[in-house]
Amino acid sequence: MGRKLAIGDIHGGLRGLVQLLERIDLTPEDQLIFLGDYVDGWSDSANTVTYLIELAKQNSCIFIRGNHDDLAHRWLETGELNQKWLEHGGQSSIDAYRNFSEDEIKAHLKFFSEMFNYYKDDQERLFVHAGFTNLHGPDFEYHETGFYWDRTLWEMALSLNENLQPDHQFYPKRLQHFEEIFIGHTPVTRIGETTPVHKANIWNVDTGAAFKGPVSAIDVNTKEIYQSDPVHELYPGESGRN
Template sequence: MSINSYRRIVIGDVHGHYEGLMRLLEAIAPRSDDQVYFLGDLIDRGPQSAQVVNFVKESSYQCLLGNHEQMLLNILTKRIPTQTVQSWLYSGGQATVASYQEATIPHDHLEWLNNLPAYIDLGDVWLVHAGVDPSIPLTQQTADQFCWVRDEFHGIEQPYFTDKLIVIGHTITFTLPGVYPGKLAQGQGWLDIDTGAYHPRSGWLTGLDITNGIVYQVNVLNKSIRIMPLEEAVTNINPEQIYFGRRNRCFA
């Protein structure tokens, strides 16, 4: 396999698994001329959200806004009903609070999170946390669509972009029809690399070298590492099956 010296590397939802992230980056071994991107959801569920945020913030890597970062920011900056706060805590927020030993999230972390972009356009690849709403023009969509959309995006029958691959996280791949834990999922013009690092059915954290079509994975549960060509790691999704599988969907 011919490997290009310059690589574009995308990392799926870390969800507070700092040690797993360090092992993944050790396997990928990014060089100074590589570009590394995170798809958001650095925080919640896992035990070391503070460490993950601090590492990515202090690195030269780019990161997107995920729905878990959006929930945190909304809770801290808006008048949010108590029920919504409790929902966030139940969805992994309590682990994030606990990871900050002073139980206070530093201002520089919050400012950095607040300035994360909702998407990154790389020309032939479009990075976003959850996807896009295919029924709404791109210019009319907000962070709510980019951070939260699910079935209506996964079920599209034609690519949203004719010249770009959309790479997403947000929805754990094994919750999509026919996808086994640890596998990536590919639909019409999109590729999902959230393999469920926090989930007991999976534990896989994924990094994708888009340039060379190589998938790097670390299992945060048993610490195993595997590297494989993209074509061996991906399962193709039939859009007609999406709506029939709603009740099995994991809201990550």
């Protein structure tokens, strides 16, 4: 029986991902759940997608859609350019695809289109890039963009009184649907942390790979944490999203 590993935001930092998987000592029995944002940041955005496509032929992989993945997908498919996207890593993805063939881009479009907005396992654990807003759970969400854009789930967990118990009438209903929730999207470096952070029943696995942090993974059963070196150290001369 292999491990089930949730992996946080990568942002084109393929060297960090490869180093992370080496440190995990990955086996074909391990299942990998990627929490989104594979592109936009370091120069290997397109190469990261190619690597993940090949990795999925060897391991059971679930790819969650991140907001940067959605924006890059829109550009690849229609040429849509979002100014905010360009300012926050999109240009690195445009540059990364310059020498890709039509067939390679076609394979990448298939990869982007087949991502999941969220995934629930058989132990009542949710895996989603950003969060959800509907009090009845993600299955009742009105707009799918919330899954990869909304930050209020994490903000709520950060502000929650730690003494408030799940059976209390004021305990957030959104948190009561799952035993655990694994997210990315909001770097924990914003609160001065460099390893995945646990608040309420949420684990945030985005450790700032787009900036000065590493790519991180967590064994969802044992809570063992694995990390690459800070990704910016693996891309000397580049600025990422700094």
